[in-house]
Amino acid sequence: MEQEQPRKKYRVGVEVTLDVIGGKWKSLILYHLVSGKKRFNELRRLIPEISHKMLAQQLRELERDGVLLRCDYEEVPPKVEYELSEYGSEFIGVLDFFCHWGEAHLDRVYGDRRLMLEDPFEPEADLPDTAD
């Protein structure tokens, strides 16, 4: 989905959209931005499975494609926040639908959605909020 080439042939609009938000993590990233701007490490906590590298890469592509905005506060230490752009916000409805559909799917398949509960691991329960 990271076509850098300026032009590529598409057959249907869906293909274009998938090139933009079809990445393995992109929809999930966008979903977490629906509730407001987030910092880099904040997203990492929300999506523990994603690696540092992948998050950075996906964010860059999403920014390049104009679905999210990168707000660099130009502070030191660095502070950067990501938020849905105007175009990205057009996906809010879809993302919301995906959320509900997924929950309903668990109900259908397993009878309940309990396997969605967050396992309350966390070695340090009262984590010091990234002691930087």
Place this chain on the structure above:
Amino acid sequence: MEQEQPRKKYRVGVEVTLDVIGGKWKSLILYHLVSGKKRFNELRRLIPEISHKMLAQQLRELERDGVLLRCDYEEVPPKVEYELSEYGSEFIGVLDFFCHWGEAHLDRVYGDRRLMLEDPFEPEADLPDTAD
């Protein structure tokens, strides 16, 4: 996205949905089924980039997850058609939106959506409809 394990932890519904339709080709396959049931090789023509193996695999997973139905006519030579299931049909609205969003995206980025036109290559213009 091919979690065979019966249970896996999810944090938000979006993750579940992405496990079902987040595959590289799945949304596109579903989109092509919106306009009606399709046969295996029919889908291959609609999505030339996908390999035989991948199409088979993605179809199996989509069927397993209940978003599409496999209609085996049990004829010889074999005839099988795929169509959206009831659950799969719930995505029609989204797929339609993706289609329009993609077209609009091309307009925004390039000013027009011309690069979406099918290039009329085809060595054999009047292909014999799979002369089997």
Place this chain on the structure above:
DNA sequence: CTGCATCCCCGATGATACTG
């Protein structure tokens, strides 16, 4: 903290061949 570059491995994917 945010972000980029390198190295490297493993698994997704393609090619091919075979079955029904």
Place this chain on the structure above:
DNA sequence: CAGTATCATCGGGGATGCAG
């Protein structure tokens, strides 16, 4: 035609280190 199995490959993506 529809679908599976096997094998080789290639690049996605993880781990790590460095920079601003």
